[in-house]
Amino acid sequence: MSDENLILDIEHLSVRYETEDGIVHAVNDISLKIGKRCTLGLVGETGAGKTTTALSILRLVPNPPGVVECKKMVVDGKDIGALTPRQMEKIRGKEVSMIFQDPMTVLNPVFTVGQQIAETIEIHEHLSKEEAYEKAISMLELVGIPGARAGEYPHQFSGGMKQRVVIAIALACNPRLLIADEPTTALDVTIQAQVLELMKNLKQQYDMSMVLITHDLGIVAEVCDEVAVMYAGRIVEQGTLEDIFRNTMHPYTEGLFNSLPNIHNRQAELRPIPGMMTDPTNLPPGCAFAPRCTYATEACNRKVPDLRNAGGTHLVACTAYDDPQFCIDRRKEHV
Amino acid sequence: MIDKTQNTAPNKKNKRRSISAEVWRRLRKNKGAMIGLVIAVLLILMALTAPLLLDYKKDVINQNISERLQSPSLAHPFGTDDTGRDIMNRIIYGSRYSLSVGFIAVTVSLLIGVPLGSIAGFYGGKIDNFIMRLADVFLSIPTFLLALVVVAAIGQSTFNLMLAVGVTSAPSFIRVTRASVLTARNQDYVEAARAIGVGDLKIIFRHVLPNSLSPIIVQATMRVGSAIITASTLSFLGMGVSPPTPEWGAMLSGGRKFIRDYSYMTLFPGMAIMITVLALNMFGDGLRDAIDPRLKR
Numbered sequence: 001m002s003d004e005n006l007i008l009d010i011e012h013l014s015v016r017y018e019t020e021d022g023i024v025h026a027v028n029d030i031s032l033k034i035g036k037r038c039t040l041g042l043v044g045e046t047g048a049g050k051t052t053t054a055l056s057i058l059r060l061v062p063n064p065p066g067v068v069e070c071k072k073m074v075v076d077g078k079d080i081g082a083l084t085p086r087q088m089e090k091i092r093g094k095e096v097s098m099i100f101q102d103p104m105t106v107l108n109p110v111f112t113v114g115q116q117i118a119e120t121i122e123i124h125e126h127l128s129k130e131e132a133y134e135k136a137i138s139m140l141e142l143v144g145i146p147g148a149r150a151g152e153y154p155h156q157f158s159g160g161m162k163q164r165v166v167i168a169i170a171l172a173c174n175p176r177l178l179i180a181d182e183p184t185t186a187l188d189v190t191i192q193a194q195v196l197e198l199m200k201n202l203k204q205q206y207d208m209s210m211v212l213i214t215h216d217l218g219i220v221a222e223v224c225d226e227v228a229v230m231y232a233g234r235i236v237e238q239g240t241l242e243d244i245f246r247n248t249m250h251p252y253t254e255g256l257f258n259s260l261p262n263i264h265n266r267q268a269e270l271r272p273i274p275g276m277m278t279d280p281t282n283l284p285p286g287c288a289f290a291p292r293c294t295y296a297t298e299a300c301n302r303k304v305p306d307l308r309n310a311g312g313t314h315l316v317a318c319t320a321y322d323d324p325q326f327c328i329d330r331r332k333e334h335v
Numbered sequence: 336m337i338d339k340t341q342n343t344a345p346n347k348k349n350k351r352r353s354i355s356a357e358v359w360r361r362l363r364k365n366k367g368a369m370i371g372l373v374i375a376v377l378l379i380l381m382a383l384t385a386p387l388l389l390d391y392k393k394d395v396i397n398q399n400i401s402e403r404l405q406s407p408s409l410a411h412p413f414g415t416d417d418t419g420r421d422i423m424n425r426i427i428y429g430s431r432y433s434l435s436v437g438f439i440a441v442t443v444s445l446l447i448g449v450p451l452g453s454i455a456g457f458y459g460g461k462i463d464n465f466i467m468r469l470a471d472v473f474l475s476i477p478t479f480l481l482a483l484v485v486v487a488a489i490g491q492s493t494f495n496l497m498l499a500v501g502v503t504s505a506p507s508f509i510r511v512t513r514a515s516v517l518t519a520r521n522q523d524y525v526e527a528a529r530a531i532g533v534g535d536l537k538i539i540f541r542h543v544l545p546n547s548l549s550p551i552i553v554q555a556t557m558r559v560g561s562a563i564i565t566a567s568t569l570s571f572l573g574m575g576v577s578p579p580t581p582e583w584g585a586m587l588s589g590g591r592k593f594i595r596d597y598s599y600m601t602l603f604p605g606m607a608i609m610i611t612v613l614a615l616n617m618f619g620d621g622l623r624d625a626i627d628p629r630l631k632r
Contacts, residue, residue: 058529058530060526060530089533089534090532092532093530093532097531098527102523105523105524106523106524106526106527107524107527108524108528108542108545108546109524109546110545110546119528119531119541120532123531123532123533124532166527169531
């Protein structure tokens with residue numbers, strides 16, 4: 001993919017939090033490229049560094065204690081690392097928007113939802129207060145809330161409605177890239193589907209790219225074009241939806257699939273990944289997943305595996321593939 | 336889903352102010368607070384209408400030696416002072432000074448304390464340390480002594496009195512503001528505001544401060560009372576409002592020489608101060624209870 005068609009280009013991003021209890025290595029040397037109009041699913045369990053990655057795109061990692069190191073971070077042709085804080089404020093909400101996880105707490109309780117949507121528009125589009133408010137009302141209608149409710153306060157809305165308001169705020173200025181950090185985790189399943197559908201439609205309508213952070217593989221299958229699986233701050237497997245779901249290669253990704261109920265074989269027992277996530281203050285010298293991996297060998301503990309090309313767009317970081325004969329169980333079943 | 340929301344839209348109006356309406360509802364249940372509020376409102380009305388009822392030259396400061404030192408009677412319900420001025424008239428007119436000293440002094444402390452406190456709480460670190468240590472220095476000097484020093488330094492006048500009282504109670508506003516800003520700044524909506532590109536100043540004044548107002552409002556209400564007392568005390572010591580202005584503290588001071596034989600001269604201004612402060616404190620107490628959601632029953 002040529003650079004012009006990229007909306008996001010990150011190379012060698014590392015984020016660590018230097019706390020009194022030790023250095024937390026939240027993100028370790030990851031590289032990501034997202035094409036225009038693409039949706040990338042960032043998958044991983046709690047603490048894998050997904051949210052930190054998202055925050056560093058907006059340069060919102062709290063500093064101190066956060067320290068961000070990055071060789072290259074380009075959003076829509078702009079080098080994020082080189083911008084002044086002032087210029088950065090212009091990027092946030094205008095070029096890159098973020099939807100946060102919990103709609104219950106991200107809305108300011110003392111302002112009406114209309115005012116809160118209008119705030120973004122006022123900042124970025126130099127419209128008068130009235131014009132901004134008018135546009136805010138039309139944004140509300142776009143996400144399926146009657147414009148007459150613009151004068152109401154957040155506590156008068158239900159969770160799903162609040163998330164719609166948050167989406168309206170995020171989309172108010174037509175961003176090029178939308179980062180959705182677990183947008184449906186705090187919602188119940190029926191509302192989840194509605195909100196996802198809404199986001200999918202608006203993404204098309206507005207010609208946006210999207211980073212969808214989630215730990216729900218079902219959502220990924222429904223919404224994303226590409227998937228990056230993160231574990232302990234590293235990308236362990238990356239590829240198109242097809243690559244990840246059909247040609248699963250990494251043992252961790254396999255573990256994620258195994259922990260999902262199988263609709264074709266309801267009697268099958270769920271096989272959760274044994275053990276706990278590695279302590280990010282004390283990462284092992286080798287593969288971080290090795291202690292929990294059923295295929296782990298002595299070689300895994302020696303060196304952090306590099307991402308290797310596994311054919312086409314598919315990348316995987318696993319030492320086991322040094323052996324050309326190696327194949328994980330899931331693929332054996334498929335074959 | 337959309338149908339449902341349209342059904343709820345018509346009763347928008349009565350739902351709209353529900354936060355302040357809720358506070359008012361709880362406040363109304365509190366008898367003490369309502370008594371305080373009624374008295375305070377009456378006092379404010381009295382202060383506002385005093386110039387319409389009384390002529391300052393004729394009724395308030397005009398000396399009438401033939402009627403000096405009269406005990407309370409129908410003609411002079413609160414008696415007259417040592418120069419024959421009607422004490423009731425002077426107390427009514429004096430409410431203008433006492434109340435305005437109270438309110439303006441608190442406004443001065445709000446103007447100093449709220450911005451400094453929000454900056455300290457929002458940014459933290461070195462700025463926070465600097466502002467708070469400065470506030471600590473001011474707090475370590477007895478309030479009254481500090482006010483006395485300020486008045487002595489900048490000269491004696493009604494405005495300087497307000498300034499002195501305001502400056503000395505500013506540190507407590509810095510503390511209260513900082514404490515409540517500290518909790519509000521870590522809320523998700525502050526981070527969300529950052530993510531849509533809102534600048535620091537706007538975040539402080541639009542997102543953080545409105546959410547940390549309630550303890551500041553309560554503190555302000557309670558402080559009006561103590562500002563009136565401090566101002567009256569300064570006037571009593573001759574460092575505040577100068578005669579013949581009918582300030583309550585100055586009237587107390589004037590009656591001091593006659594307290595053995597004509598105690599009503601000190602009794603009535605003293606009672607005026609007491610009732611005002613009590614009413615404001617009762618209202619402030621009730622307001623705190625009504626605003627604090629932890630006390631919700």
